[in-house]
Amino acid sequence: MFVLSVLHRRRVLFAALVSTAVFPLAITGSTAVVPEVTAELPGADALGPWIVLGYNGLFAAALLLAGLVADRMSRTTFFALGNIVVAATGIWSAFAPDLGSLVALRTAAGVGAAMCAAGGSSMVLAVYPPEERRRVYGYTGAVLGSSLALGPIAAQALMALGGWELVFVVPAGIAALAVVGTIGLPSLRTRQTAPFDLAGALLFGVVIAATVIAFGFALPVWTNAALLAGAVAAAIVLVRVERRAAEPAIPFDLLRIPSYRAYSLATGAFMGMLVVGLAVLPQLSAEHDLGAGGAGLLLSLLTIPSTLLPLVASRIARRWARQLVTIALLACVLAAIALQTSDSVPLLFVAAAVLGVSLGLTEGVPDGQALQHVPYQRGGAGAALFSTTRMTVETLTLAAAIGTITLVDATTGLIAPAAVCLLAAGVLARGR
Template sequence: MTKTTITTTQRWVLGLSALASFMVVLDLLVVATALPSIRRDLGASLEDLEWTVNAYTLSFAVLLMTGAALGDRLGRRRMFAAGLVLFAAASAACALASSVGALVLARTVQGAGAAMIMPLALTLLNTAFPPDRRGWATGVYGSVTALAVVLGPVLGGAVTEGMAWPWIFWINVPIALLAAALVVFRVPESRGGAIRVDLAGLLLGGLSATGLVWALVRGNSAGWGSAETIGAAVLGAGTLVAFIAWERRAPVPMLPLRLFGSRSFSAGNTAMFFLSATTTAAIFFTAQLFQVGQGLGPLAAGLRLLPWGILPVVLAPSVGALADRIGARNLIALGAAAFAVGTAGLALTAVPHVSYLVSVMPLLLSGAGLGVAIPAVTRSAVSLVAPPDLAKASGAFSTMRQLGGAFGVAIGGAVFAQTGGYGSAARYIDGYTPAVLVAAALALCACAAGLTLPRTVMAAPSTPPPPAVERV
């Protein structure tokens, strides 16, 4: 095979993997500009809107590494197709939801489908292409996936305004079902061996994340001193301690804690957690600011968010190459600091009917910050890991990214509920400003994590540690 030729099978694998990942990432963001419409139609509270986002993110994060392990054990093609079918069914349930509770439940199942799709899409792609073509294939895959970040809020706004918010979910159904059928007939089956699933780690990790997020989301309405809030926080903290203790001695840990012995890995994952937290919180509240606080329609709101999506896509290739030459430390710190300054600018200039020209510079600055920080964070957390650990390191990185998003929305929501509300544009902005200032502070935490990286450019270890995956 020449460098300019790929087989028909490889084309199908690349196209279907990219399409599936596009849908998954799109559904992380497509609801942002639909949130005010969902709130009006279903009588949703702020807490309900938070769970509309976090139910998807949490189940996605908690089940992601398990989805990859099930694919290795039962067949990657089979589980990839099953994930697409589950995603389609859950999308239909989201569209048909007549209450917030039904929507949140459907979003939880949709996240479980995403957790099966995302890791297996990349695994099938890497299996289909030889090493000398893998970089090109993953580049195409990454570009298509990044496009979902750009189009998510815009598409959500256009569909919500032109049709109705349930159609942001209905669109998934025929695409996912057609993709599942094509996967069965066009993608070759592959397995990674019988990998033992760390069920105890999965349960403890899931309880920890859910308990902590539950306490943050419910604290305002149930009372911060209530038995529900304190109980959820204690459950989350206790199971987090138990998770760490279990992963230290588990025969096949879901998350090998020895990976955190690498300063590059631990700092990169910490920075990604806070970057995802600040980004998700800022998008969650700013998409609503343009509608609730400034009276714009969903499409206009989505278009105004474009700088956050376009600049990371434009800057990522050159920043990735720069990180290879000079290291990730300064790029992460600079990018996160730029996002913090831009986000703080958005918070401090928010007034009803403010000109977009006032908002566009902070948006451009924060979007550029993401474009600089995220490729450098990815390099730090994943690319320097020894090959035997790469799969679990990548899964841990994706999990931290999703968990960060859930915590960012929960923390921002807690601040917003104390200071603002949906009663008027002015009241919304009263809550928006402190909530987004907290998001800016989370970006500074990412900056601090980046500064803990070594100053020198590191290479991947030449002698890898023992494999993180045990075959049984």
């Protein structure tokens, strides 16, 4: 581990937290501007969803490779380069001449975001010892939760203030601030002699990208089926490559740690419940004729606790992390069951509040618990695998929820995330 002054460690954490705030803003902002951009810029309307899907797909695909590279070069430089990519593509996105160019820029931004995430985690894990990581990721949870909660509101406000272009420019400015925060910091470079498993990292990225894009519902059914078939084929080849690699790209030794696996699944379950809740609660509000005010209150109950509770959660997690996460998972299951089986309007608000508190009290906790097992020399790869698991579970959960909503009704959308939460609670109990 690198021994730095308190000031330098705080600057490392500040830069990483500033960069973390960009991710939800970029995703929610891109989602919000799709209709307006599709109507305004020349190009096929079918390209519109790819503004979001290209970003998400490349972000997920590049994470592990970015983590491996971050651990082998100057962590500070790699992190700064990622933020420069995010800042530059954000500015250029505001001047995109057509939809195709905008999709290409957002895809490049996804790669830059992966560099930021992996580089930031690699920096933080290199300067903070395991016993301090739970507290550090409490701050991360607070920033991420606040950005997730305020992202849709911020996107709408920016569109009203300066048009869709501003939705890309403001996150670019935040990324530039993160770059400024790295000026004067040590390089934090570790010399590694282990071979670099490029083939494994690339194949892993292909599997994740194909899976995320296939479940993005922006392509015809036959194309999605082909992508899933390609993901399976790439996964088979990946297994063979990793078995022969002297130093596999996938950190299997971390996957063998029960709590690392359990908390990785848990954080994906919570994110799946959040994104499905954001989609389902407005529909339930419409079914009960609650109006715009009722829908806004439901969404506030779901999201605002994530801005207020993560720092409290980090204190609770010092002694009762497993109990806290397990109870929150089971509370999400019970709230989903209540919404599924009752038409009571008061219960709808109570269930939304239970979901919000459960998510807020666990924001950042699984991250700190899992990443305390990661050696600092491999912080980027370990954190990247954790984030990839979260994103994959979230994507698959959302896909299953959309399927049930389409086939049945809005309330059934919560069955999928509830099932994942129940599974995560069981895995966490067995992983003691």
